[in-house]
Amino acid sequence: MATNAHDLDPRRRRTREALLSAFVSLALRRRYHEIRIDDLLEASGVGRSTFYEHFAGKDALLVASMGDALALLAGVPIGRSTPPQLAMLLDHFWHNRAMAPGIFQGAAHRVVRNALVLRVEEALKHGAGGSVRLPRRLAAHTLADGLLSPIVAWLAGEAPCRAGDFAAALHDASRATFASLQIAGPA
Structure with missing residues (x-):
């Protein structure tokens, strides 16, 4: 799901930023294929369904980043x-x-x-x-x-x-x- 960050309410923007930040943090320590959705969820503190409200998957998160x-x-x-x-x-x-x-x-x-x-x-x-x-x-x-x-x-x-x-x-x-x-x- 493509979402323009500027169109998000503050809470949704914070969630998106937490996911992006978690992705970057993990990408500094691991190769892309080693990063799992569960790792992103744990690092960001975001639930699985909320993750999928923002991104179709890990590839979409990479492109957004x-x-x-x-x-x-x-x-x-x-x-x-x-x-x-x-x-x-x-x-x-x-x-x-x-x-x-x-x-x-x-x-x-x-x-x-x-x-x-x-x-x-x-x-x-x-x-x-x-x-x-x-x-x-x-x-x-x-x-x-x-x-x-x-x-x-x-x-x-x-x-x-x-x-x-x-x-x-x-x-x-x-x-x-x-x-x-x-x-x-x-x-």
């Missing part, structure tokens, strides 16, 4: 997100990179990647400023993978560089990829 990051990344190809915003996100990822193996590998990576693909596809639908040559879903996969794969490699330490430099290059590459996918308009 990354909602702002996914929205920012989805905005990069179409120019809604700027290099400084991206640099701030990359700095955040870097300072929390202890969570990276738990979130950017295995089942969690698939969940995050699929959520990013959906966000990019939605961004292409509403505000891309033109049509893409590929079906929107394929274009979204192309753009999402072009963003996520280098971030995962960077967080793994495969190619060290400053977050600001990486953000500028990633922004430019994503915008160029998007431009290459667009259908040329009338001359």
Whole structure:
């Protein structure tokens, strides 16, 4: 169940925040596949039925915990997100990179990647400023993978560089990829 946190009454907002906080706390200590719903319930003090009033499951909780990051990344190809915003996100990822193996590998990576693909596809639908040559879903996969794969490699330490430099290059590459996918308009 998708819920906008701003639309919740204070009690529901606190419950949602407790679940998100419990998830982050557990994700710092365990890999995603090791986190069970019962662990989340115990750590948050929330009952099972209340959990399911807020989230369809653990995957939905993971996506909600990354909602702002996914929205920012989805905005990069179409120019809604700027290099400084991206640099701030990359700095955040870097300072929390202890969570990276738990979130950017295995089942969690698939969940995050699929959520990013959906966000990019939605961004292409509403505000891309033109049509893409590929079906929107394929274009979204192309753009999402072009963003996520280098971030995962960077967080793994495969190619060290400053977050600001990486953000500028990633922004430019994503915008160029998007431009290459667009259908040329009338001359």
